[in-house]
Amino acid sequence: MSKSEGSVAEAAPTSERQCCPPIAQQRVDAATAADLAIAFKALGDPVRLQLMSMIASAPGGEICVCDLTPAFEISGSTISHHLKTLREAGLVDARRRASWVYYRPRPALMRQLSALLDPGA
Amino acid sequence: MSKSEGSVAEAAPTSERQCCPPIAQQRVDAATAADLAIAFKALGDPVRLQLMSMIASAPGGEICVCDLTPAFEISGSTISHHLKTLREAGLVDARRRASWVYYRPRPALMRQLSALLDPGA
DNA sequence: CGTCGAGCTTGACATCTATCGAAACCGTGT
């Protein structure tokens, strides 16, 4: 299974599901829950949540792995593994430039999750 | 370690952390990430996400466990275990009335998570 | 006071996950 280019986002879980109303307003069905739980699970690790915040708040909209790795005590391969999880969840996108790989956020899913948790009034 | 009453919310992870700016605007520090990752992890299971949505969208602001359990194929003890996870994450609150236990959402944390993921503009 | 039903807790088990080191991969520069 070779993935040739770096800009492809490994595809969000199933199909791009429509943006759902907040859970405070309407129940999510099982399929949607299974879908979105993948994204929440990806954020459910301290390292990944920090990685996500570093990527999302990166000035210029992107950040190099070489700037992410030294911020943690864990090995580079583990960082890479966490980044893959975020990628597969559809939360970030990776792109190679020269020798370095840059990550950028995917605001669409972030917005969807944010809207989902909005308690409304 | 006995917890005697049902209305206490098992306490949010550490202390009630201040509402943080969106991750798109500022990095979260390790302690905050560890804290909030617990909540995201709690939502990172399809069953729990559905439970959360059923609780958050319950008319009257609360819902009986007896209305939650039959919506799934899994055993009651597993439902109870998932509800405990949501409780310990600070996402829901349980209260016993007569023979039944009712769950209600805790909007504060939901709002915090929602704001955290807001990509802003 | 004894029993019944609704939920919770405990113990056990199979699966998943976070982590590491080693090896492979892929541009760059010599």
Place this chain on the structure above:
DNA sequence: ACACGGTTTCGATAGATGTCAAGCTCGACG
């Protein structure tokens, strides 16, 4: 062509997690 540094993948392992069955607790109601 070769070696180098950054990143990912692979294989292995300890620990966490989802699930169930069985036992327990707490009110309600005879």
